[in-house]
Amino acid sequence: MVIAGPPNAGKSALFNALLGRSRAIVSPTPGTTRDYVEAELQIDGLEVVVVDTAGLRGGTDDAIEHEGIGRSREQIAGAELVLWLEPADAEPTDARPSGALRVESKRDLGIRRSDWHGVSAQSGEGLDNCARRSPGRCGETRRRRGSGWRVTAIERPRRPRR
Ligand SMILES: Nc1nc2c(ncn2[C@@H]2O[C@H](COP(=O)(O)OP(=O)(O)OP(=O)(O)O)[C@@H](O)[C@H]2O)c(=O)[nH]1
Ligand SMILES: [Mg+2]
Numbered sequence: 001m002v003i004a005g006p007p008n009a010g011k012s013a014l015f016n017a018l019l020g021r022s023r024a025i026v027s028p029t030p031g032t033t034r035d036y037v038e039a040e041l042q043i044d045g046l047e048v049v050v051v052d053t054a055g056l057r058g059g060t061d062d063a064i065e066h067e068g069i070g071r072s073r074e075q076i077a078g079a080e081l082v083l084w085l086e087p088a089d090a091e092p093t094d095a096r097p098s099g100a101l102r103v104e105s106k107r108d109l110g111i112r113r114s115d116w117h118g119v120s121a122q123s124g125e126g127l128d129n130c131a132r133r134s135p136g137r138c139g140e141t142r143r144r145r146g147s148g149w150r151v152t153a154i155e156r157p158r159r160p161r162r
Pocket of ligand 1: 006007008009010011012013014025026027028029030031032033034053054055056105106107108109119120121122123
C-alpha cells in the first residue's frame, strides 16, 4: 500500500499515525521525504507493507528531490493499492494516478472534497477506516452508506496449487 500525493499533503504524518510510531520525518517544509520509507503494518491480522513516498510535483530543480519523485512514481506503478492524499487546506489537483483511492488529509482543518475519504493524523479521524482487511478482495473500495469511502486492503487472491 503506497501513500502518495503532493508535497506537504501529510503523507508521512498519516504513515506514522497508521504505524503508531514516529517512523518518518514530518515537517512543514515541502519536499521533506526523498527516499521512500517502508514499514510493515498488521491490518486485521494481515501483514501489509506500507510505503511513504516523496511528494509529487513538477518543476523542481533540486536533483535529489527529482530522483525521489522518480522513485515515488515507480512505487505507485508497482503498488497493489495507492492512497492518494490531498490536504483539506489546499486546492484540488488533477495529478491523482488512475485507480488511486481519494483521501483528503488534514480534515481537522475543514472539508474541501466532501466525497473523499477524510483523515486527520492530528485528530485521528478516519484512521480506523483507512486500512481494513477485506478477505478475498484485492485493493478495492466499497461504498458504504453514510460512512463515505472505506478503503479496504489488500489481499491477493490465492492462486490454486497445481
Ligand atoms: N493540521 C494538520 N496538520 C497536519 C496533519 N498531517 C500533517 N500535518 C502537517 O503538515 C505538514 C506536512 O506534513 P508531512 O507529513 O511532512 O507531509 P508530507 O506529505 O509527508 O510532505 P513531503 O514529505 O514534503 O512530501 C507538517 O507541518 C505536519 O505537521 C493533519 O492531519 N492535520
Ligand atoms: Mg513526507
